[in-house]
Every structure is written in C-alpha cells, then in structure tokens.
Amino acid sequence: MSQWFLLGKEIDHRLKIYFRVNSSIDRVVYRLFLGMFFFILLFNMINFLDSKWIYNSYWITWVVLGLFYSWPTRGKIIQESVSSNFGEFKFLDRFEKTLVALILLMFIFSVPELPPQANVDLLKLYFDPLEKIGNPFWNFMIVNYYPFKTYPGLFRLAWSLHFYIVGLGLFLLVFYAFLRFFVSRRLSLLGVFALVSTWSFSKTLTSNVEFSFLTTYSLIWIWTLLWVTKSSTYRAGLFLGLVSYWGALINQSYAILAFFQIGFLYFFFLKDRTSWYKRQLLRYALFGIILTLIHLFTHMDLLESIHSIDFSFLGVVAREIDRKAFFILSFFGLIAILVKTYSSKIKIMKDFQIEQQSLNIVILSYFMFILLSLFWDDSLVTGFGTMWALAFLSLIPLELIFQSISRLRSKRNMIYVIYILICLLDSHFEGRVKLFIKIFNS
Numbered sequence: 027m028s029q030w031f032l033l034g035k036e037i038d039h040r041l042k043i044y045f046r047v048n049s050s051i052d053r054v055v056y057r058l059f060l061g062m063f064f065f066i067l068l069f070n071m072i073n074f075l076d077s078k079w080i081y082n083s084y085w086i087t088w089v090v091l092g093l094f095y096s097w098p099t100r101g102k103i104i105q106e107s108v109s110s111n112f113g114e115f116k117f118l119d120r121f122e123k124t125l126v127a128l129i130l131l132m133f134i135f136s137v138p139e140l141p142p143q144a145n146v147d148l149l150k151l152y153f154d155p156l157e158k159i160g161n162p163f164w165n166f167m168i169v170n171y172y173p174f175k176t177y178p179g180l181f182r183l184a185w186s187l188h189f190y191i192v193g194l195g196l197f198l199l200v201f202y203a204f205l206r207f208f209v210s211r212r213l214s215l216l217g218v219f220a221l222v223s224t225w226s227f228s229k230t231l232t233s234n235v236e237f238s239f240l241t242t243y244s245l246i247w248i249w250t251l252l253w254v255t256k257s258s259t260y261r262a263g264l265f266l267g268l269v270s271y272w273g274a275l276i277n278q279s280y281a282i283l284a285f286f287q288i289g290f291l292y293f294f295f296l297k298d299r300t301s302w303y304k305r306q307l308l309r310y311a312l313f314g315i316i317l318t319l320i321h322l323f324t325h326m327d328l329l330e331s332i333h334s335i336d337f338s339f340l341g342v343v344a345r346e347i348d349r350k351a352f353f354i355l356s357f358f359g360l361i362a363i364l365v366k367t368y369s370s371k372i373k374i375m376k377d378f379q380i381e382q383q384s385l386n387i388v389i390l391s392y393f394m395f396i397l398l399s400l401f402w403d404d405s406l407v408t409g410f411g412t413m414w415a416l417a418f419l420s421l422i423p424l425e426l427i428f429q430s431i432s433r434l435r436s437k438r439n440m441i442y443v444i445y446i447l448i449c450l451l452d453s454h455f456e457g458r459v460k461l462f463i464k465i466f467n468s
Contacts, residue, residue, distance in 0.1 A: 030058050069166045125216065128219060135455070137190055160274065167185060208384065221414060250265070250266060260307040260310060270318045339412065379429060388418075424441070
C-alpha cells in the first residue's frame with residue numbers, strides 16, 4: 027500500500043496534477059487508489075507471461091521501484107513524506123486520541139476467519155461466491171502475491187488480509203474523508219468509530235467476505251464525485267475514469283455507473299465551469315472509460331439480469347438499526363437534511379452550516395443507488411453500503427447540536443463522551459475477541 031501511495035504521488039508529479047483538498051486524508055486516499063489502479067494494469071500485463079517470467083518480473087518491478095524511490099535526488103524533487111499527509115492528526119485532543127486508539131483496536135479484533143487451505147480456483151470461489159468479480163482483479167491478486175503461491179498457508183493469509191485491510195481499511199479512510207465534507211474532525215472520528223463498532227461490521231464478513239469490496243463501492247463512488255467537484259482541476263478526470271474501471275472489475279453491473287457519474291458532473295455539479303473545462307475533464311477520464319467498456323464487452327457473461335422490484339434493502343436497514351442503537355439517530359438526520367434542503371423557514375435550520383452542493387451530490391447519488399437496487403443490483407445499498415449511510419445520517423443531528431452550543435466546550439465534551447460510550451457498549455467487543463482468538467486456535 028505504501029508503494030501505491032508513492033506511485034500515485036509520482037503520477038501526480040509527472041502529469042502535473044495539482045488539486046485542492048478538503049482534508050489531508052483526501053490526498054492519501056486519492057493517491058492510494060490511483061497507485062493501486064496502475065498496479066492492477068501493470069500486473070495484468072505481467073500476467074500474460076509464463077510462470078518463470080512472472081516471478082522474475084515481479085521482483086524486477088519491486089527492485090526498480092525501490093532503487094527509484096531511494097535515489098538521493100528524489101527527496102529534492104518531491105519534498106513530501108507519507109507522514110506529512112496526516113498533519114491534521116497532530117492536533118487531536120485526548121478524547122480524539124482515545125477514539126483513534128479504539129478505532130484501531132476494534133479494527134484489529136474484527137479480522138474475519140481465514141478460509142480453508144485450497145488452490146487458487148477454490149479461493150476465488152470462497153472470496154467471490156456470487157462470481158461478480160472480473161478476471162483482471164484475480165490476475166492482479168495472483169501476481170501481487172506470486173511468491174506465496176507455492177505456500178498455500180501464506181497465500182490464503184495474504185488474500186484474506188488483502189480483502190480485509192485493503193477493502194475495509196481503505197473504506198474507513200474514505201468514510202473519514204467523506205465525513206470531513208460535512209462535519210467536524212471530532213464528529214468524523216465518531217462516525218468512523220460508530221461504523222467499525224457495529225456488530226454487523228464483523229458479522230457481515232463472517233458470511234459475506236466479498237462485501238468488503240462489493241458493498242463499499244457506493245461510498246468510494248460518491249466520495250470521488252465530491253473530490254472531483256472540489257479539486258479545481260480537470261486532470262482529476264484521470265482518477266474519475268479509473269474509479270469507473272475499478273467498479274467494473276469488482277462488479278460488472280457497476281460499469282453503468284460511469285455514465286451517470288459523467289452526466290451528473292457535466293450537467294449538474296460543474297455548471298459553474300466552462301465548456302472547455304468539462305471537455306478537458308472528459309478527455310482525461312477517457313482512459314478509464316475505455317478500459318471500463320473493454321472490460322464490459324469482454325465479460326458480458328457476468329452481467330446480472332434485471333429482476334422484479336426488490337425492497338429487501340428496507341429489511342437490511344431495519345436489521346442494522348436493531349444491531350446498533352446509535353443508528354436510530356439516522357431518522358432525525360434524514361429529517362434534518364430534507365428540511366435543510368427543501369425548506370428554510372425554520373430558524374435553527376437557517377443557522378445550520380453544511381455544504382449544500384455536497385449534500386445534493388449525496389442525496390442524488392444515493393437515491394440513484396436505491397432505484398438501481400430495485401430493478402438491477404442491490405449491492406450498492408446492502409451490507410456496508412447501508413452501514414455508512416446510517417452512520418452519516420446519525421451524525422447530522424449531533425453536528426446541529428454542536429453548532430448550536432459551539433461556545434459551551436464542556437457540554438460538547440460531555441455529549442461526545444456519552445456517544446462514545448453508547449457506541450462502545452453495543453459493539454459486542456467480547457464476541458470479536460472470541461472470533462479473533464479462534465483464528466489462532468484453528
């Protein structure tokens with residue numbers, strides 16, 4: 027993952043991509059994903075070679091990158107370290123530091139059970155029982171851990187940790203970056219803790235480990251829209267197109283979202299930009315869009331057929347609220363958002379400061395996800411796709427309260443601690459510890 031970040035930084039430098047960020051974590055998330063996308067393309071090209079040359083090319087790749095990044099003059103060209111992008115965490119108070127520690131602790135003890143030792147084909151079936159993930163993703167996974175291929179124990183461990191750390195680790199980072207568009211740093215951390223501490227976070231992985239990629243894409247898709255609209259550079263189109271390609275890799279049905287994404291930006295969210303700017307954005311996005319279309323036409327067999335109207339996501343919402351008491355606040359958050367968006371007569375909502383354009387992006391995007399789930403594929407609004415939406419809505423009433431008592435620091439601290447305890451008490455931490463110990467016993 028550190029190599030992904032460094033490659034993303036190098037691509038920015040070479041293509042002269044300079045952008046604005048809402049939070050320093052935006053830059054971290056963007057470069058991690060950008061580097062990963064290019065590693066996927068590189069390892070898929072290497073996969074065309076025979077076994078001997080795949081092995082040699084694997085090590086040549088890492089040796090060349092190691093020499094390149096350790097060259098003495100590199101630091102003078104790009105004077106930026108990985109740690110410098112976490113600058114906002116230098117100013118955490120003791121409550122926030124405690125919360126970060128709890129998030130890390132909860133994340134460590136939520137590691138799912140390992141799959142049984144098996145060959146590559148059986149591991150694919152274990153991690154993708156619905157068979158929605160495309161071959162380029164599996165080619166990347168095989169080459170990425172190629173030295174472990176002859177050691178079944180290490181190979182299954184590598185794939186398991188990849189699905190968990192990359193899938194859900196990046197998901198939590200994206201969720202924090204997403205929340206920073208709407209609420210304070212303190213509440214953003216609380217939102218991440220509420221998400222990782224829900225019992226469903228661990229239970230979902232027990233039965234559907236593939237959800238770590240399939241159902242987290244909805245958040246990545248919306249965050250990309252937010253980031254592109256705020257980045258103030260048309261070169262962000264490169265990342266926009268590659269995110270569409272990533273969606274097509276993990277679920278063929280997500281390829282259709284590329285056209286919605288381009289349409290939303292061109293006709294709604296970039297209305298204040300010139301036609302030239304929007305054309306340049308599309309030109310940079312073309313690379314990823316072409317890759318998406320190539321993958322779509324070469325994997326038509328993975329497309330899911332249109333089904334009858336399905337309201338099963340409503341049952342998922344009810345189950346998530348039942349498992350996490352904190353999510354009951356999501357009803358009040360939804361009401362607050364609707365009142366803020368469509369009515370300005372209530373005084374308290376007039377004083378409620380929240381980015382309206384960003385809010386419109388979230389409302390329109392998630393409404394589209396719900397419509398798609400009714401007729402096409404419900405992966406976008408189930409599993410983690412439901413959890414992050416409930417956690418986000420649950421923070422809106424707290425943000426409203428915190429803004430109304432902004433001068434009363436002691437009261438805000440008391441409310442903050444109470445909600446940390448509420449999230450902690452129904453986290454089923456003891457159950458997670460038992461599952462964690464079971465991994466070592468097996």
